[in-house]
Amino acid sequence: MKKLNGNYLKLAIQKDGRLTDETLAFLRSSGLVFESYQKRLFSRCLNFPLEILFLRDDDIPNYVSAGIVDLGIIGQNLLYELRPKVKKLLNLRFGFCSLIVAVPKESNFTNIKELKNQKIATAYPNSAGRFFSRQDVPVDLVQIKGSVEVAPSLGVAQVIVDLVSTGSTLILNDLKIIRKIYDSEAVLITNDKSLISQKEQSNIKKLLTRFKGVLSARNYKYILMNAPEKILPRLKKIIPGLKSSTISSLAKEGWVSVQSVVKEDIFWETMERLKKVGASEIMVLPIEKIII
Ligand code: PRT
Ligand code: ZN
Numbered sequence: 001m002k003k004l005n006g007n008y009l010k011l012a013i014q015k016d017g018r019l020t021d022e023t024l025a026f027l028r029s030s031g032l033v034f035e036s037y038q039k040r041l042f043s044r045c046l047n048f049p050l051e052i053l054f055l056r057d058d059d060i061p062n063y064v065s066a067g068i069v070d071l072g073i074i075g076q077n078l079l080y081e082l083r084p085k086v087k088k089l090l091n092l093r094f095g096f097c098s099l100i101v102a103v104p105k106e107s108n109f110t111n112i113k114e115l116k117n118q119k120i121a122t123a124y125p126n127s128a129g130r131f132f133s134r135q136d137v138p139v140d141l142v143q144i145k146g147s148v149e150v151a152p153s154l155g156v157a158q159v160i161v162d163l164v165s166t167g168s169t170l171i172l173n174d175l176k177i178i179r180k181i182y183d184s185e186a187v188l189i190t191n192d193k194s195l196i197s198q199k200e201q202s203n204i205k206k207l208l209t210r211f212k213g214v215l216s217a218r219n220y221k222y223i224l225m226n227a228p229e230k231i232l233p234r235l236k237k238i239i240p241g242l243k244s245s246t247i248s249s250l251a252k253e254g255w256v257s258v259q260s261v262v263k264e265d266i267f268w269e270t271m272e273r274l275k276k277v278g279a280s281e282i283m284v285l286p287i288e289k290i291i292i
Helices: 018-029 057-065 076-082 125-134 148-154 166-170 192-196 199-216 229-238 241-246 264-277
Strands: 009-014 043-044 050-055 071-075 087-092 096-102 119-122 140-143 157-163 175-184 186-190 220-228 244-251 256-261 280-284
Touching: 009 018, 009 057, 009 199, 018 186, 050 057, 050 076, 057 071, 057 076, 057 125, 057 186, 057 220, 071 076, 076 096, 076 125, 076 175, 087 199, 096 125, 096 148, 119 125, 119 186, 125 140, 125 157, 125 175, 148 157, 148 166, 186 199, 192 199, 192 280, 199 220, 220 229, 220 264, 229 256, 229 264, 256 264, 256 280, 264 280
Parallel strands: 009 050, 009 071, 119 140, 119 157
Antiparallel strands: 043 050, 071 186, 087 186, 096 157, 096 175, 220 256, 220 280, 244 256
């Protein structure tokens, strides 16, 4: 069996859970080539000095803070809950969820203040405890590990504090949200030791450049269009980044081809406006990476 290599950067990711597939997909979209199959403890990248360790998500903060691994990918919720001595390097834009307070649909509770002295079932006792003490509402926290959503129907507690993403588990269990405590997403973490060590730092920097390249590319689309040359001033107003775009002449007299990059969140609105001023044959392409 291969052993961990001392010269390699070590990254811990969730072995088998909600973050696993998207984490692996993210690493692969960053150009890292590695094998991963079930029951594997670690995997070595073939094209980067990086070893990936597969662990339970709750163990990752300790592995990172103790310096056993240099990097970890976990939900921000674990940082809020466990407050480990780690540094967050990047939000990874997947694994979105929120920690919420929920009660049975038919209950009369509508407000946090009404929950005084209630039993609250949660797998996030620190986050829940801090939230209720900030609200100045004393509650009786009951810590349970899994399936928090069944606590009200089992009579364990009327109120729960749990993570939600789609909300379907709450609906299935006849629960409703009365308050959001915080939002969470997957994050990349490291420790001071790894950041100080020169070699690791430069490898961490290289890896960060790759990750950021993938993340920024997701926010943008590449567009190509044809337009009469005379509308270029108007196009420039619609696409702010057009100054740095490529404009080339077409065989058709007085027409140009324009290539540029637009932000995903203003995308549809931008398309409408481009069509309106006279751009045609607009083509939109996804961008794989942007390295700035
Ligand atoms: O075995 P291991 O300890 O590694 O995994 P785990 O069972 O402790 O964690 P896992 O795999 O459930 O979650 C890992 C991480 O995924 C969490 O720490 C969050 O950062 C993130 N995440 C994103 C979620 C959810 N979405 C989520 N919906 N974690 C849990 N849930 C649960 C929630 O607790 C509830 O039971 O999913 C249910 C609700 O889902 P919806 O879609 O019905 O709302
Ligand atoms: Zn866990």
